[in-house]
Amino acid sequence: MTAVTKPIRMNWLDAARLAAAFGIIGVHSTSDRMGKAFIDYDVQDRIFPVLMRTVSELANSEFFFFLALFLLAFKLERRPMSYAATMHQQAQRLLIPFAFWTIFYAFFVLFKANAFGYLDPMVERVMSPSIWVDYFLLGSSQYHMHFIPTIFLILLFHPIFKLALKQPLLGLILIPLLAFNLSMSTWIWSNLTDRTTIDYLARASKVLSYLGYGFAAYAILGLWQRKFDAKLSKQILYFSLVIIAIMFLVKLTYAANSIQSGVYAPRIGMIYFSHTILPIFIILAFLGSQHFAWPEKMSNWSKYTFGTYLMHPIVIDLIDISMKGHQLLPYQYVLFKYTITLSITFSLAILVSRIPFVAWTIGLGPLPFSKAWKNKEHNKKPVALPAT
Numbered sequence: 001m002t003a004v005t006k007p008i009r010m011n012w013l014d015a016a017r018l019a020a021a022f023g024i025i026g027v028h029s030t031s032d033r034m035g036k037a038f039i040d041y042d043v044q045d046r047i048f049p050v051l052m053r054t055v056s057e058l059a060n061s062e063f064f065f066f067l068a069l070f071l072l073a074f075k076l077e078r079r080p081m082s083y084a085a086t087m088h089q090q091a092q093r094l095l096i097p098f099a100f101w102t103i104f105y106a107f108f109v110l111f112k113a114n115a116f117g118y119l120d121p122m123v124e125r126v127m128s129p130s131i132w133v134d135y136f137l138l139g140s141s142q143y144h145m146h147f148i149p150t151i152f153l154i155l156l157f158h159p160i161f162k163l164a165l166k167q168p169l170l171g172l173i174l175i176p177l178l179a180f181n182l183s184m185s186t187w188i189w190s191n192l193t194d195r196t197t198i199d200y201l202a203r204a205s206k207v208l209s210y211l212g213y214g215f216a217a218y219a220i221l222g223l224w225q226r227k228f229d230a231k232l233s234k235q236i237l238y239f240s241l242v243i244i245a246i247m248f249l250v251k252l253t254y255a256a257n258s259i260q261s262g263v264y265a266p267r268i269g270m271i272y273f274s275h276t277i278l279p280i281f282i283i284l285a286f287l288g289s290q291h292f293a294w295p296e297k298m299s300n301w302s303k304y305t306f307g308t309y310l311m312h313p314i315v316i317d318l319i320d321i322s323m324k325g326h327q328l329l330p331y332q333y334v335l336f337k338y339t340i341t342l343s344i345t346f347s348l349a350i351l352v353s354r355i356p357f358v359a360w361t362i363g364l365g366p367l368p369f370s371k372a373w374k375n376k377e378h379n380k381k382p383v384a385l386p387a388t
Contacts, residue, residue, distance in 0.1 A: 171280075181208070
């Protein structure tokens with residue numbers, strides 16, 4: 001009898017997805033109610049929030065972009081699909097939930113605006129037809145929604161990323177493309193004055209430069225397919241940790257500036273490159289840990305990361321509103337906000353995933369009344385046993 005080999009689960013990749021969710025929530029939990037580095041407090045009070053943000057940014061939004069591209073590459077290599085089928089699937093998984101959350105956040109932000117006394121301009125903003133164009137094209141209805149339209153535009157180019165599968169050195173194209181984005185965005189913000197023009201040109205520059213993450217994703221997938229043994233994997237892990245440590249030291253210089261100024265300023269120079277190249281070495285570190293005994297339950301938890309990404313601002317805003325008038329030191333406020341946001345958001349994602357009519361909003365279920373939804377509902381009904 002032939003032994004059945006149990007398929008190997010990429011638990012290291014599940015761990016990376018969880019790290020991305022923890023990191024994003026950490027980044028968004030370490031600013032004050034106006035998105036600054038607790039500018040109204042003394043310098044020493046800013047140290048903990050800024051350092052916690054710096055650690056959280058080890059799994060930053062660029063890491064989320066990279067993971068999304070790597071997961072697509074991995075799935076397409078396992079189960080190839082046509083370009084049209086791939087983009088249709090991605091549109092269903094990304095754009096339909098995006099439309100739902102765009103409308104939701106466009107009105108949800110009014111609660112916080114009302115609580116902090118800037119309701120009138122926000123209502124006027126929502127009533128403007130042009131702002132809805134920005135909401136749907138730029139994802140500007142909430143600070144995290146930019147991810148979905150941006151990643152979808154990047155995915156349009158996924159066939160050319162496959163060149164790096166057999167030629168991993170093409171992954172290095174990320175560096176000049178990031179330099180292109182830094183140069184273009186600096187020129188755009190320095191020479192243009194119309195905010196709408198700035199926003200759209202800056203986004204176009206970002207999409208073009210972040211194509212480099214697609215090449216890097218396929219390059220790393222190509223390396224992973226070569227089946228590293230435990231010894232080589234450990235060497236990759238150690239090498240990645242050394243580079244991460246060096247880049248982290250550079251990021252600490254940015255943290256020092258933020259602590260002094262109370263503002264999270266735009267990143268330039270080596271600070272920018274350390275921030276944007278870091279995701280590559282973070283994923284390499286996780287890949288280097290592929291022979292570790294990662295818990296099997298990682299796969300169960302990791303599927304909720306997209307939901308936590310989409311819904312965590314709800315909890316953060318509600319905490320900001322509920323804590324109005326309460327005097328906490330920045331470190332107390334940040335720890336409270338991070339702990340509560342992380343636990344409630346994951347619980348909320350699990351709850352939503354178990355309700356078929358809304359599970360699609362976080363990418364974990366078919367659209368209501370679609371063919372797949374009807375089949376799923378039909379399969380839940382008891383099946384009569386054949387007569388004996």
